[in-house]
Amino acid sequence: MANLKRYNDGLFKLDLWIRRLLAMGDWELLHTALCDGACEIVRAETAAFTSVDLPGGTITYTAASGGWNPMVSGMTEPLTSGSLCASVAVCGTPLRLDRIDSPRRENCELLKVMEMDTALLVPVFEDGRVTGCISAYRLGHPFDQIDEQLLQQYAHSASMVMRNFRLMEDLRRHAAMLEEEIAERSRAEETIRQMAYYDALTGLPNRRLFNDRLQQSLAMAQRQERPLAVMFLDLDRFKVINDTLGHTIGDQLLMAVARRLRECCRREGDTVARQGGDEFIITLSLVSEAKDAVTVAQKIIEGFHRPFSVDGHELFVTTSIGISFFPHDGQTGDALVKNADFAMYRAKEQGRNNFQLYAPEMNSRAFDRLALENSLRKALDREEFILYYQPKVNVEHCQITCMEALVRWQHPEQGIVPPSRFIPLAEETGLIVPLGEWVLRTACRQNRLWQDAGYPPMQIAVNLSPRQLKQGDLVATVRSALDESGLDPRWLILEVTEGIMMESDEGTLATFRILERMGVQIAIDDFGTGYSSLHYLKKFPVHALKIDRSFVRDITSNSDDEAIASAVITMAKGLNLRVVAEGVETVEQLEVLRALDCRYMQGHLFSKPAPAEQFAPLLGSAAGAYLNFGTWC
Numbered sequence: 317m318a319n320l321k322r323y324n325d326g327l328f329k330l331d332l333w334i335r336r337l338l339a340m341g342d343w344e345l346l347h348t349a350l351c352d353g354a355c356e357i358v359r360a361e362t363a364a365f366t367s368v369d370l371p372g373g374t375i376t377y378t379a380a381s382g383g384w385n386p387m388v389s390g391m392t393e394p395l396t397s398g399s400l401c402a403s404v405a406v407c408g409t410p411l412r413l414d415r416i417d418s419p420r421r422e423n424c425e426l427l428k429v430m431e432m433d434t435a436l437l438v439p440v441f442e443d444g445r446v447t448g449c450i451s452a453y454r455l456g457h458p459f460d461q462i463d464e465q466l467l468q469q470y471a472h473s474a475s476m477v478m479r480n481f482r483l484m485e486d487l488r489r490h491a492a493m494l495e496e497e498i499a500e501r502s503r504a505e506e507t508i509r510q511m512a513y514y515d516a517l518t519g520l521p522n523r524r525l526f527n528d529r530l531q532q533s534l535a536m537a538q539r540q541e542r543p544l545a546v547m548f549l550d551l552d553r554f555k556v557i558n559d560t561l562g563h564t565i566g567d568q569l570l571m572a573v574a575r576r577l578r579e580c581c582r583r584e585g586d587t588v589a590r591q592g593g594d595e596f597i598i599t600l601s602l603v604s605e606a607k608d609a610v611t612v613a614q615k616i617i618e619g620f621h622r623p624f625s626v627d628g629h630e631l632f633v634t635t636s637i638g639i640s641f642f643p644h645d646g647q648t649g650d651a652l653v654k655n656a657d658f659a660m661y662r663a664k665e666q667g668r669n670n671f672q673l674y675a676p677e678m679n680s681r682a683f684d685r686l687a688l689e690n691s692l693r694k695a696l697d698r699e700e701f702i703l704y705y706q707p708k709v710n711v712e713h714c715q716i717t718c719m720e721a722l723v724r725w726q727h728p729e730q731g732i733v734p735p736s737r738f739i740p741l742a743e744e745t746g747l748i749v750p751l752g753e754w755v756l757r758t759a760c761r762q763n764r765l766w767q768d769a770g771y772p773p774m775q776i777a778v779n780l781s782p783r784q785l786k787q788g789d790l791v792a793t794v795r796s797a798l799d800e801s802g803l804d805p806r807w808l809i810l811e812v813t814e815g816i817m818m819e820s821d822e823g824t825l826a827t828f829r830i831l832e833r834m835g836v837q838i839a840i841d842d843f844g845t846g847y848s849s850l851h852y853l854k855k856f857p858v859h860a861l862k863i864d865r866s867f868v869r870d871i872t873s874n875s876d877d878e879a880i881a882s883a884v885i886t887m888a889k890g891l892n893l894r895v896v897a898e899g900v901e902t903v904e905q906l907e908v909l910r911a912l913d914c915r916y917m918q919g920h921l922f923s924k925p926a927p928a929e930q931f932a933p934l935l936g937s938a939a940g941a942y943l944n945f946g947t948w949c
């Protein structure tokens with residue numbers, strides 16, 4: 317009866333301890349509690365848990381109950397040590413010792429520490445393999461069969477707890493990995509969202525997000541029958557800052573501008589977005605009347621009167637703003653933005669640093685020009701310009717001696733735009749300076765490419781505009797275009813109009829002299845159309861004259877034209893200058909000019925201006941093989 321009661325008591329405690337073990341948070345606590353449980357269940361003085369590594373051939377005393385834990389935990393023995401725990405691990409059967417004799421004690425690291433004299437050991441199995449051993453010890457009071465049964469059951473339940481613990485650990489690890497993956501993915505998603513909807517430089521919504529928001533605001537404005545304002549902003553002369561101080565400063569300025577715009581438009585329903593470059597667009601969806609938007613525009617313009625502090629520079633920038641209103645100035649987002657853009661151009665026209673409200677007449681022909689200017693301003697960045705080339709031919713030797721670079725604008729909607737439509741506008745707006753620089757660099761590079769491809773060397777002629785001489789450092793630009801392309805200066809000829817020569821001052825003269833010393837040649841274009849004066853021909857380092865095509869056109873029928881051409885050719889000879897007749901379209905014109913001793917000609921008779929690649933077959937062989945001009949030479 318007493319034994320049964322002891323057995324039941326033991327089972328009760330076992331149940332209690334298994335529940336406790338299940339609640340343990342980590343392996344160390346679990347193992348120590350496991351030992352404490354064993355002590356209580358079989359009323360032992362002390363107990364230990366040994367983990368068994370059968371493949372590794374070792375056992376490790378992992379934990380012990382009570383104060384023994386720090387002393388025993390971590391002790392390792394080989395499975396062959398012959399200690400009590402090692403024997404149980406190897407045999408996989410319980411071991412009860414009523415008396416621990418000296419040789420046993422000597423063999424066992426644990427018993428060297430604990431001075432116990434009776435022991436009970438049971439194996440712990442997981443998946444049919446011994447993975448541990450629970451050992452209980454007493455002083456002078458041996459364990460019996462009931463103790464053995466209880467400890468075996470405890471070991472069995474404990475192995476399930478440990479298995480459970482391991483599974484939970486795996487689960488937790490997987491959950492953590494999943495969480496990490498989810499966190500990474502949600503981002504990644506956020507990055508994609510940022511990239512798709514926000515401008516990378518300023519962090520402002522981009523055009524796409526702006527359009528979405530504008531659609532929503534328009535729908536709301538329609539429902540509530542309220543007005544809505546769209547503003548189009550462009551920084552005045554931003555390009556000058558960008559070109560002089562560099563793109564890094566330019567970028568920082570744009571970031572500072574974005575911050576200031578956000579300060580000015582903080583109300584719910586305001587969206588400030590970057591349209592691209594130095595252009596920003598804003599929607600004000602909670603305006604009750606037009607003057608609210610005007611107030612915001614004034615606030616922005618005044619806000620720009622404070623300098624922007626960028627990288628130690630105090631930069632003063634102004635802005636021009638155009639405003640359009642829903643429903644008055646447009647029913648759709650596109651119309652509102654376009655009309656605000658028109659109004660912004662009006663603001664530019666009015667001297668910049670101001671705002672203009674859209675008016676329908678802005679959408680008329682006068683604004684076509686503004687629109688052209690607008691797209692011209694963007695064309696360079698968008699790489700819409702290309703160069704065509706037209707050969708100048710030495711009719712005596714039947715050779716191409718030069719290629720004139722002639723710029724074309726590949727307008728995304730209008731197709732190829734001829735220079736007559738945009739060069740004057742570029743000249744007027746100053747855009748000719750960066751455009752001319754691009755032409756120069758591209759032409760030098762192309763000529764070098766031809767030379768590198770093994771074609772006979774020839775000159776490349778580049779047209780210079782008056783503004784390029786007045787503005788910017790022409791010498792430096794030419795030098796860097798030559799350096800960059802590796803073109804020898806003697807293969808570059810700059811064409812300037814008579815007008816430039818006549819209006820030029822000492823500064824221009826000095827520029828030409830430096831260019832000449834560098835080895836670059838100068839030609840006078842459209843010769844004879846201005847008030848030609850021998851004086852400047854003597855003064856300037858000129859190498860060639862081009863007889864304007866207006867004299868060539870009727871040279872076969874108009875004796876005056878023939879006389880002028882003849883005089884120019886004779887004068888050029890006297891001054892030791894080359895003469896090129898331009899606009900030669902017919903064999904008859906060629907014959908008259910040849911009779912006048914003009915050796916160099918250019919015109920549709922030989923070739924219309926064309927992209928570089930079209931000249932490859934011609935340049936690779938004798939010039940005469942091209943078209944049929946060999947027959948006329």
Ligand SMILES: Nc1nc2c(ncn2[C@@H]2O[C@@H]3COP(=O)(O)O[C@H]4[C@@H](O)[C@H](n5cnc6c(=O)[nH]c(N)nc65)O[C@@H]4COP(=O)(O)O[C@H]3[C@H]2O)c(=O)[nH]1
Binds near residue numbers: 781842
């Ligand atoms: N009717 C007729 N025309 C012929 C004939 N042969 C050539 N042409 C045209 O005459 C113009 C010659 O160039 P330009 O006198 O320098 O006159 C150029 C030049 O002043 C200006 N231009 C062109 N490219 C540039 C450039 O890169 N920079 C500057 N600053 N001006 C340029 O635009 C002007 C017009 O250029 P394009 O339209 O390319 O017109 C070219 C060429 O296409 C012909 O046999 N018959």
